[in-house]
Amino acid sequence: MPNATTRPKRSRRSRRTSREDSARNELVSRSLESAQQCLYNQDYGTAFVHYLLVLNVEPLLKDFVKESFRFTLFKWTEELDSLGRIQDLFDCYEQALELFPVDEVILNSMGEHLFRMGFRDEAAGHFHKALKLRPDFPEAKENFYRVANWLVERWHFLMLNDRGRNHKYQLAIQKAVRGGCSTVLDIGTGTGILGMCAKKAGAAEVYACELSKTMYELACEVVTASKMEGSIKLLHMKSLEMEIPKDIPKRVSLVVTETVDAGLFGEGIIETLIHAWNHLLLPPQNSQDSPVNPSETGRVIPAGATVFGMAVECQEIRRHHRLCVSTVGGLALDAVGEIHSPVSCSADADDSTEPYTTERLSRLPGGYMPLTSPFRALDIDFNDPQELEGLCSREVSRLSLMVTQEGILDALAVWFQLHLDEENSLSTAPHEKTCWEQAIYPVQGPQDCAVKPGDRLLVEVSCKDAYLRLCCVAVVKDGCVLRLDSWEGGDIWGPEVELCSALAGLQTDREGPTEAFILECPELALLNNTHYHQNFQAAMGKLLTRLQEARSGPQVIEQGSEPLYVLDVSEGFSLISLMAAQLGLSLAAGSESASALVRAYSSVEKEQHQTILRLLAQGNRVPVEALEFWLNHVEDDSAVFQRPATEKLWSAIVLDCVETCGLIRQKLMEKATLARCLLEDGGRIFPERIVIYGMLVESDMLLQESAVQGREPTLGFNIAPFINQFTVPIHVFLDLSTLECTRLSEPAELFNLDLMNTHNNYPSRDLMMQVTSSGRLTAIPFWYQIHLDDKWSVSTFSQDSHWKQAAVVLQDPLCVTVGDWVRLTVQLHKSSLSITATREEDRPVAMDASRSEDIVAMDTAKEEGAVMDAVEVDSSSVTESP
Numbered sequence: 022m023p024n025a026t027t028r029p030k031r032s033r034r035s036r037r038t039s040r041e042d043s044a045r046n047e048l049v050s051r052s053l054e055s056a057q058q059c060l061y062n063q064d065y066g067t068a069f070v071h072y073l074l075v076l077n078v079e080p081l082l083k084d085f086v087k088e089s090f091r092f093t094l095f096k097w098t099e100e101l102d103s104l105g106r107i108q109d110l111f112d113c114y115e116q117a118l119e120l121f122p123v124d125e126v127i128l129n130s131m132g133e134h135l136f137r138m139g140f141r142d143e144a145a146g147h148f149h150k151a152l153k154l155r156p157d158f159p160e161a162k163e164n165f166y167r168v169a170n171w172l173v174e175r176w177h178f179l180m181l182n183d184r185g186r187n188h189k190y191q192l193a194i195q196k197a198v199r200g201g202c203s204t205v206l207d208i209g210t211g212t213g214i215l216g217m218c219a220k221k222a223g224a225a226e227v228y229a230c231e232l233s234k235t236m237y238e239l240a241c242e243v244v245t246a247s248k249m250e251g252s253i254k255l256l257h258m259k260s261l262e263m264e265i266p267k268d269i270p271k272r273v274s275l276v277v278t279e280t281v282d283a284g285l286f287g288e289g290i291i292e293t294l295i296h297a298w299n300h301l302l303l304p305p306q307n308s309q310d311s312p313v314n315p316s317e318t319g320r321v322i323p324a325g326a327t328v329f330g331m332a333v334e335c336q337e338i339r340r341h342h343r344l345c346v347s348t349v350g351g352l353a354l355d356a357v358g359e360i361h362s363p364v365s366c367s368a369d370a371d372d373s374t375e376p377y378t379t380e381r382l383s384r385l386p387g388g389y390m391p392l393t394s395p396f397r398a399l400d401i402d403f404n405d406p407q408e409l410e411g412l413c414s415r416e417v418s419r420l421s422l423m424v425t426q427e428g429i430l431d432a433l434a435v436w437f438q439l440h441l442d443e444e445n446s447l448s449t450a451p452h453e454k455t456c457w458e459q460a461i462y463p464v465q466g467p468q469d470c471a472v473k474p475g476d477r478l479l480v481e482v483s484c485k486d487a488y489l490r491l492c493c494v495a496v497v498k499d500g501c502v503l504r505l506d507s508w509e510g511g512d513i514w515g516p517e518v519e520l521c522s523a524l525a526g527l528q529t530d531r532e533g534p535t536e537a538f539i540l541e542c543p544e545l546a547l548l549n550n551t552h553y554h555q556n557f558q559a560a561m562g563k564l565l566t567r568l569q570e571a572r573s574g575p576q577v578i579e580q581g582s583e584p585l586y587v588l589d590v591s592e593g594f595s596l597i598s599l600m601a602a603q604l605g606l607s608l609a610a611g612s613e614s615a616s617a618l619v620r621a622y623s624s625v626e627k628e629q630h631q632t633i634l635r636l637l638a639q640g641n642r643v644p645v646e647a648l649e650f651w652l653n654h655v656e657d658d659s660a661v662f663q664r665p666a667t668e669k670l671w672s673a674i675v676l677d678c679v680e681t682c683g684l685i686r687q688k689l690m691e692k693a694t695l696a697r698c699l700l701e702d703g704g705r706i707f708p709e710r711i712v713i714y715g716m717l718v719e720s721d722m723l724l725q726e727s728a729v730q731g732r733e734p735t736l737g738f739n740i741a742p743f744i745n746q747f748t749v750p751i752h753v754f755l756d757l758s759t760l761e762c763t764r765l766s767e768p769a770e771l772f773n774l775d776l777m778n779t780h781n782n783y784p785s786r787d788l789m790m791q792v793t794s795s796g797r798l799t800a801i802p803f804w805y806q807i808h809l810d811d812k813w814s815v816s817t818f819s820q821d822s823h824w825k826q827a828a829v830v831l832q833d834p835l836c837v838t839v840g841d842w843v844r845l846t847v848q849l850h851k852s853s854l855s856i857t858a859t860r861e862e863d864r865p866v867a868m869d870a871s872r873s874e875d876i877v878a879m880d881t882a883k884e885e886g887a888v889m890d891a892v893e894v895d896s897s898s899v900t901e902s903p
Contacts, residue, residue, distance in 0.1 A: 068097070102134070189441060284435065349596065379461060433491050462492065465505075670701035674705075805818075
């Protein structure tokens with residue numbers, strides 16, 4: 022009787038289900054209550070466990086608890102991060118994403134943690150997923166733009182847009198393949214363009230390797246779109262790890278690569294080619310043997326290179342690499358001796374230094390002046406394995422260069438000619454229209470080295486650690502040798518130089534060199550910016566004087582009076598705290614309580630930075646107790662904004678508002694909000710407000726550096742849609758004064774940030790700008806006027822600024838003519854600036870035509886001898902729309 026046995030079973034199952042539902046509901050209810058109680062007690066780890074239980078037992082509650090779950094996840098992972106429990110942190114995110122796989126907020130947050138840990142590829146993937154789920158998600162957009170600059174560096178766009186470079190590589194590859202090189206390996210393939218050139222030329226087998234996960238995946242997409250996925254084997258690995266037959270079946274007859282940087286060897290091409298010759302390439306053609314079939318021998322494109330150089334004078338290089346001033350902000354700097362950048366080829370340079378930096382000489386503000394004729398520094402044959410293996414052990418090459426122009430010796434500038442084959446070559450010389458920068462070897466030293474025609478420079482060239490190193494070790498002038506390095510002379514230079522060196526040794530103070538300190542290049546440029554420090558000194562002195570007079574009256578400073586507290590939370594090295602401490606001495610001149618008038622706190626973290634400040638304090642007679650290091654008083658960096666002492670408040674807080682690259686610092690407004698709560702009555706934040714200025718320009722260069730411009734420059738290969746996914750709308754580290762562009766408008770005020778009065782701020786602003794020159798509107802460069810108070814300010818667009826500028830590059834340029842009006846919508850979300858532009862058909866009605874403003878284009882003019890360059894913008898050219 023089947024029916025008789027079925028009904029009771031169904032009945033029992035129903036009763037069991039009912040009991041199970043009741044128990045589950047009870048468990049869920051109690052777990053929710055426990056989670057809420059744990060949140061109240063700030064026990065985020067236990068609360069997270071309770072929420073996991075609730076959501077696994079009852080998935081239907083996801084929408085109900087989503088916000089609380091997110092809050093708990095973020096708080097708990099912050100705590101895990103502070104404890105160094107990184108694996109547990111990522112385990113929590115993995116569990117969260119199993120429950121909420123399409124939650125853009127959780128994806129973005131995990132991406133932020135990944136980026137901070139150095140996992141840039143993985144971080145970009147999470148930001149990209151978050152943007153696909155919600156394209157208008159501002160936090161994910163800002164994060165993706167920042168990480169995109171790391172993953173696909175801007176030089177990729179310039180290189181791919183350089184049709185001349187691409188075509189010459191194509192010609193060399195075609196010649197080699199059609200000459201018999203049938204198997205090809207493209208090392209560091211990037212987008213895959215050189216490998217595709219080889220396949221298009223008729224190569225039977227093409228392999229391509231790429232270490233970057235992002236670039237490898239991008240190359241896969243490009244190759245597939247070009248219908249070559251079956252004929253080009255892409256490998257996500259470093260060529261140094263490749264093995265035969267594990268990765269490729271046999272040795273190849275041709276290696277193509279462009280793993281070179283501005284200093285030629287900096288991307289590791291020497292090690293790469295030594296490994297390739299030993300493990301991946303067929304043996305080279307021996308010049309002494311009779312010719313053999315090219316398919317039986319190996320070769321490399323490029324075939325070799327010649328390195329050239331010249332000595333230059335350049336103020337821009339000078340102020341970024343060595344101390345150029347003796348006093349700044351009222352402080353004498355002689356107490357610290359030599360300060361220079363971490364770029365050095367000197368004999369005593371350690372692992373913390375780099376042998377060279379890179380610059381595009383043709384775009385340096387202020388330009389440069391050659392002091393010598395170009396000289397040949399080195400030749401290298403990439404098709405000679407023995408020469409490659411012996412490069413690092415080569416004897417140091419020594420050159421004697423005749424000075425042809427009077428000036429200050431600031432650097433050796435270096436470029437090269439890349440010989441692709443016998444017929445095709447590429448030059449990275451300063452005068453060439455090229456995607457390459459030049460390598461810069463700055464001349465370090467405590468003083469300027471003046472040279473004149475007839476002097477000789479003694480230069481050493483070596484390849485230590487497979488890096489190209491050029492060092493100007495001495496100058497021979499008027500029968501004397503001026504040593505620039507720890508070089509001791511020798512007969513290798515000839516008897517005349519040896520004699521001069523010996524005489525110099527007799528006449529020179531033989532005491533050991535004083536300790537040299539190292540600051541990053543932007544920090545040195547800031548230290549050399551006297552105008553910046555003068556204005557800060559004036560604004561800070563004005564505030565401290567007013568506060569002290571309010572406390573004690575203008576005439577009398579009471580002994581033992583409460584000090585004024587100043588906090589400087591600038592990023593990197595900063596003198597402002599020490600300047601404030603010294604101002605306290607000046608205000609209290611003649612008082613017995615001088616040492617206690619101002620108590621200044623610096624947030625510098627590096628021990629060397631603290632040592633410099635201590636030496637400067639001692640050299641300028643600032644009492645030890647007047648300057649302290651704030652991070653010694655707080656538990657961690659996140660707690661930097663707190664009272665100086667119980668029941669005490671700050672008189673001034675200095676914020677670092679603008680990054681060197683030209684962007685507003687992240688979380689600036691949040692920091693300003695915290696800082697305002699910690700100020701005493703009458704205290705100030707420095708700066709008090711920031712005004713953003715900009716103008717309309719046409720610049721093909723910005724377009725070239727921001728996105729691949731169609732198929733034509735990439736030889737017909739459809740690369741643009743794939744790499745342009747990593748296009749970012751804001752171009753940073755821009756030198757506006759040397760940018761190749763046509764100005765289409767006068768400068769105008771775009772936005773205003775008030776750090777002292779937040780009610781004066783607005784999330785977005787529309788304004789109208791009138792076109793003064795016809796052209797294509799491709800970009801809107803912008804910079805900042807940083808107002809310290811109502812009188813003193815500094816500009817990020819000035820000749821001595823340590824800041825660069827930035828520009829919003831339009832994806833769709835606008836064609837405009839003289840007299841047209843362009844509507845700009847400017848938005849600032851947290852620290853991310855966005856600008857959209859539309860051309861208005863009709864002239865707008867002026868909303869505030871009676872108001873005329875001075876728009877500062879270069880530097881600020883203030884009293885007491887400050888220099889000003891101002892561009893007045895007529896009220897008819899800028900109108901504010903409702």
